[in-house]
Amino acid sequence: MKRSWNPRMWIGFVLSVAALVSYPTVFVRYPITRDFPWLTLVLIALGLFLAASGVALAFRRPEAYRGKISGSIVGALTVLLVGFFLFEIFFVSRQIPASHGAPQVGETAPDFMLPDSKGNDVTLSSLLNSSFSTDDQPETGPASGKTAAVVLVFYRGYW
Amino acid sequence: MDTPEQSEHLRATAGYTFPILSDAQDEVIRRWDLVHPHGGVDGADVARPAEFLIDASGKVRWVNLTADIRVRARPEQVLQAFDAPSMSIQRPE
Numbered sequence: 001m002k003r004s005w006n007p008r009m010w011i012g013f014v015l016s017v018a019a020l021v022s023y024p025t026v027f028v029r030y031p032i033t034r035d036f037p038w039l040t041l042v043l044i045a046l047g048l049f050l051a052a053s054g055v056a057l058a059f060r061r062p063e064a065y066r067g068k069i070s071g072s073i074v075g076a077l078t079v080l081l082v083g084f085f086l087f088e089i090f091f092v093s094r095q096i097p098a099s100h101g102a103p104q105v106g107e108t109a110p111d112f113m114l115p116d117s118k119g120n121d122v123t124l125s126s127l128l129n130s131s132f133s134t135d136d137q138p139e140t141g142p143a144s145g146k147t148a149a150v151v152l153v154f155y156r157g158y159w
Numbered sequence: 160m161d162t163p164e165q166s167e168h169l170r171a172t173a174g175y176t177f178p179i180l181s182d183a184q185d186e187v188i189r190r191w192d193l194v195h196p197h198g199g200v201d202g203a204d205v206a207r208p209a210e211f212l213i214d215a216s217g218k219v220r221w222v223n224l225t226a227d228i229r230v231r232a233r234p235e236q237v238l239q240a241f242d243a244p245s246m247s248i249q250r251p252e
Contacts, residue, residue, distance in 0.1 A: 028229070035230045093228045096207045101192030103211065103219045111217070112187045114180040117167035122178055128215050149220070150213045151237055154193050154206040156228075 006067040009054020016047030016078050020085050037089060044082055051075060109152075124150065182206070212240050 023040045027033035055075055058067035103109050113123045127150050166179040182188050188206040195207040210232045212221035221240040223232045
């Protein structure tokens with residue numbers, strides 16, 4: 001009898017790997033799928049379920065389904081990759097210094113001077129006294145009677 | 160960490176109107192205790208992600224120190240900080 005190539009198993013593996021790859025390439029761009037990767041986890045779960053049921057078929061009915069050896073090897077690799085992903089997302093991502101010494105609510109922010117992207121030196125005090133807040137709008141500033149503010153965003157550089 | 164030239168390219172292509180500053184020596188990052196030792200791609204010290212709202216008098220009014228590198232303050236959250244009853248700061252349009 002012709003043995004099935006076990007599509008269910010392979011679709012499951014492909015789906016799992018696609019789920020892992022699509023997170024940093026696609027879903028990471030949208031906060032709703034980035035902050036807690038629920039969609040990626042759903043796709044991984046679906047992929048692993050399909051793959052596992054395919055591998056089970058290969059072991060229970062090897063006369064009808066291929067994949068005992070290949071399924072075991074690819075299965076082990078996939079589980080390792082999924083494990084690595086989960087480790088990155090739920091552990092490594094949270095290894096951030098506590099920054100207890102950062103300016104807290106109510107404290108005065110220390111002034112500083114840093115170059116902007118055109119090479120000009122910019123101080124925090126000049127930003128606070130100038131006629132724009134976070135947007136470039138000349139309607140705010142001390143002369144207009146409205147109170148300006150600065151939103152300071154520290155990011156890592158490349159993302 | 161991006162050079163000022165890279166930041167200017169980002170500003171121009173994305174159409175940002177706000178200034179992007181460069182702290183190449185981690186000077187402000189250290190002073191504000193925001194260093195993430197070896198957090199950068201080549202093991203360089205970078206800043207841990209953080210957002211601060213500072214009013215015109217220089218006082219810090221709102222701080223967001225994320226517990227997870229991937230999770231940053233969304234624009235709506237920052238705007239909501241302006242709207243808190245104790246704030247009395249003009250919300251930017």
